Amino acid sequence: MDIDQITQIVGHISKDEGLWLSQVSADCQVLEIGCFRGKSTAYIASTANFVVCCDGFCGQKILRTDQKPVDFTEVKRDFEKNLKALGLYDRIKLYPKISELAFEEISVNHGKSFQVAFIDGGHDEASVLADLKYSDLILNGGIIAFHDYHDIRYPDVKKTVDRWSLNNSSRIKKFSSIGTIQAFHLH
Numbered sequence: 001m002d003i004d005q006i007t008q009i010v011g012h013i014s015k016d017e018g019l020w021l022s023q024v025s026a027d028c029q030v031l032e033i034g035c036f037r038g039k040s041t042a043y044i045a046s047t048a049n050f051v052v053c054c055d056g057f058c059g060q061k062i063l064r065t066d067q068k069p070v071d072f073t074e075v076k077r078d079f080e081k082n083l084k085a086l087g088l089y090d091r092i093k094l095y096p097k098i099s100e101l102a103f104e105e106i107s108v109n110h111g112k113s114f115q116v117a118f119i120d121g122g123h124d125e126a127s128v129l130a131d132l133k134y135s136d137l138i139l140n141g142g143i144i145a146f147h148d149y150h151d152i153r154y155p156d157v158k159k160t161v162d163r164w165s166l167n168n169s170s171r172i173k174k175f176s177s178i179g180t181i182q183a184f185h186l187h
């Protein structure tokens with residue numbers, strides 16, 4: 001896999017974060033929420049057995065003042081084009097819905113089968129709460145990692161994840177962090 005080709009994709013994760021994702025995803029069944037144009041997806045799919053992707057192609061509920069509106073029809077097209085160009089499209093299954101609405105279908109189709117989950121979808125409290133339901137689909141010993149946990153522009157991510165980890169402290173332990181990503185182990 002040509003990592004330089006992945007770094008060319010327009011997206012929101014750094015090369016270090018992407019390489020970390022490739023490393024933890026090796027030979028795993030991975031769930032990803034929040035794919036955008038497929039940059040994180042490509043790093044994950046470059047080593048994973050299979051990636052179940054969920055994106056509402058809707059953007060954030062509230063745009064930051066420094067952000068411009070994006071045409072998400074184009075984003076979805078780019079996602080598919082980028083993954084196909086890298087020869088990774090047959091290793092993914094896309095659910096083009098917000099995570100809250102995709103949960104039942106993903107649960108029925110894939111069950112509790114994921115070793116790794118990467119969460120980078122809606123950064124508001126309600127969306128993060130919907131994403132956290134997916135922790136029930138992660139196998140014991142698996143990993144769940146949250147992008148932008150360490151980004152102070154998105155305080156709801158850390159606040160909501162910290163409350164969840166505190167309430168489930170017997171099952172969940174912080175284990176690794178890189179860039180804005182915080183990962184947890186599930187037991």
Ligand SMILES: C[S@@+](CC[C@H](N)C(=O)[O-])C[C@H]1O[C@@H](n2cnc3c(N)ncnc32)[C@H](O)[C@@H]1O
Binds near residue numbers: 011013097120122
């Ligand atoms: C920060 S971007 C993801 C960046 C991506 N991981 C990358 O490597 O470039 C967030 C994505 O989450 C999607 N999204 C926002 N709210 C969502 C929700 N509730 N469920 C699923 N996807 C959502 C957006 O459409 C957007 O594509």
